[in-house]
Amino acid sequence: MSFPKVGATAFGYEIARQFDINVLKTRPSLVPLRFADSNHAALSGLATETIARCGAQEFRENILFTHRGLSGPAVLQISNYRNPRQAVVFDLLPDTDVRELLETNRDANRKIKNLLSSYLPQRLVNEILPGPASDLSLGNAPVEVLEQVANLFNSWEVKFSDTEGWHKAEVTLGGVDTDELSSKTMESKKVPGLYFIGEVVDVTGWQGGYNFQWAWSRGFACGQSV
């Protein structure tokens, strides 16, 4: 289903259903995501290294702001694991304990935003920092504000409403149920002579060649059998 402009269609799923073979719900993945309730269009084009977390899964890679949401390798990878009802949490300063950084500079006569701008692009700091904290100096900021700021930058919670859809997705989550297939040959257990390999099967890998590897190695295994 993903990337229809290169010729992808639902043909494989239709064949499976025609033979009463179970197909698990499909959805676009390795795909950019759209913000649910925030608009950071001003940051469009900006990239920064983060750790993206969702449940037990995390990826340390770049994120890229788009007009409507986020893309970049960290977001594509986490899209494979995203539960649509759950926020994705980004550590915008993966090597820095922001609470400690703010505390260490507590006496300095320096604004919070200026300190953070020496670690991150200023546009990003201005966009993420809550209004009241923006102009406070580190010396005057109440502890609760420092905690709030630290939390925002080390654990930026983002809710996404949707993905950018099939035309931007590199892979399809879901597909032909692996329980229906021989793991040695990929032949259907119900329909001798019918094989499913590659993307159409309910197997999805990370970015970085795992999906090609799956498609090619299953093609080889199937080829040995036919």
Ligand SMILES: Cc1cc2nc3c(=O)[nH]c(=O)nc-3n(C[C@H](O)[C@H](O)[C@H](O)COP(=O)(O)OP(=O)(O)OC[C@H]3O[C@@H](n4cnc5c(N)ncnc54)[C@H](O)[C@@H]3O)c2cc1C
């Ligand atoms: C933009 C993009 C980037 C990607 N980057 C990576 C990456 O870096 N690493 C990675 O591992 N994976 C990547 N993938 C995923 C990877 O391309 C797929 O997982 C892989 O190509 C799946 O191989 P496949 O042979 O199962 O299906 P496909 O490559 O989709 O091949 C299916 C073929 O069947 C043809 N076809 C469709 N219907 C019919 C029909 N009725 N009759 C005859 N032929 C038909 C289609 O035209 C197509 O050529 C990327 C995908 C996209 C879209």
